[in-house]
Amino acid sequence: MEKYQEVEVKYPLLNMHDVVSALQRHGAIKTLDCQHQLDIYFTPKHKNFLDKEYVTEWLRLRKTENNNTINYKRWLPEDEIVKTHCDEYEITINDIHAMELMLNSLEFREIIRVDKTRESWTIQEVEVSIDSVVGLGCFIELEAIEKVEEESISKILAQFDSLINLLGASIGTQDRRGYPYLLIELSKGENK
Numbered sequence: 001m002e003k004y005q006e007v008e009v010k011y012p013l014l015n016m017h018d019v020v021s022a023l024q025r026h027g028a029i030k031t032l033d034c035q036h037q038l039d040i041y042f043t044p045k046h047k048n049f050l051d052k053e054y055v056t057e058w059l060r061l062r063k064t065e066n067n068n069t070i071n072y073k074r075w076l077p078e079d080e081i082v083k084t085h086c087d088e089y090e091i092t093i094n095d096i097h098a099m100e101l102m103l104n105s106l107e108f109r110e111i112i113r114v115d116k117t118r119e120s121w122t123i124q125e126v127e128v129s130i131d132s133v134v135g136l137g138c139f140i141e142l143e144a145i146e147k148v149e150e151e152s153i154s155k156i157l158a159q160f161d162s163l164i165n166l167l168g169a170s171i172g173t174q175d176r177r178g179y180p181y182l183l184i185e186l187s188k189g190e191n192k
Contacts, residue, residue, distance in 0.1 A: 004089055005085055006144065008086075011171035011172055012139055013169060013171060015169065018168055019140065019169050023121045023123065023128065026166065028122060028123035029122045030119070030121050031120045031122055032118060035117065036064065038114075039061070039115075040062075041058060041112050043059065043109060045107035045108070045109065055180075055181055056076075057073065061103075068096040069092055070093055072088070073087065083176060084157070085153055111180065114133060115133070116134065117131070123163065128140065128141070128163070129143070142163060
């Protein structure tokens with residue numbers, strides 16, 4: 001895999017405080033302390049990312065206190081329901097307002113905003129993030145720190161399972177669609 005690919009999984013987390021304690025107990029190194037993140041998702045006019053049953057692409061602007069980024073993800077394998085990894089391109093931007101104006105001028109439309117707080121740790125070459133998402137609750141995300149060869153994806157996914165067990169994480173069904181999709185579905189239910 002090249003440096004612009006990643007392997008990650010995400011689950012609803014039912015026992016955040018227990019997992020944080022377990023991370024500390026097992027010597028995880030804290031890398032991000034309660035950062036507020038506002039993620040704004042866009043889709044181009046010519047290619048609506050939401051047209052597929054299982055969304056495979058996201059374009060996101062992220063606003064934080066210290067840093068603003070634009071990020072594009074394309075989940076792979078594209079034609080499979082179960083995605084194992086993704087192409088990811090992320091760039092730091094100085095003027096996020098200008099970037100929003102640019103996207104609007106190019107006929108990208110905003111689809112949803114995700115408001116969350118994130119804390120992150122590293123343990124066993126894995127970044128473990130705990131997100132508190134407004135409207136959705138708490139989630140745990142595990143991401144391989146090192147970029148990996150495609151042949152080793154199954155080994156990394158097994159490592160994620162081992163870490164979930166080590167941390168005693170009580171989890172729900174794996175989220176394969178992302179926060180934007182979950183929030184869009186939630187708003188559809190509320191509008192009925």
